[in-house]
Amino acid sequence: MSPQAIDYGNDACHFCSMTIVDKVHAAEIVTKKGKVYKFDATECMVNFLKDFDATEVGLYLSNNYTEPESLIDATNATFLISENVPSPMGAFLSAFKNKSDAEKAQSEKGGALYNWEELLGHFNQ
Secondary structure, eight states: OOOOOOOTTTOBOTTTOOBOOOTTTOEEEEETTOOEEEESSHHHHHHHGGGSOGGGEEEEEEEETTEEEEEEEGGGOEEEEOTTSOOTTSSOEEEESSHHHHHHHHHHHOOEEEOHHHHHHHHTO
């Protein structure tokens, strides 16, 4: 069960079918059996989960906003929703490996911070 590199400009989002080009907002799910689902944005991954058996998921991954193409464990990430930081599907959602990086971005760009559970709750309202 390991992540696959996203082929930016070629891979398509499993949820919305758009080509994945944004190297700071993409996301990926790896199931316990090793199947990989790639997404152009964390919001597509979260929306995909509404019709997917979460018990099958082994890894939730999001791009680290401060380190393009780097995938981080989304369940341990800090998320910023700021209208001053556009993301591919219009949710203005970015993931940060370090909470301090997220707080710095928030102080510069505004918005609200969320952990993984809070983010899922926000999207399921």
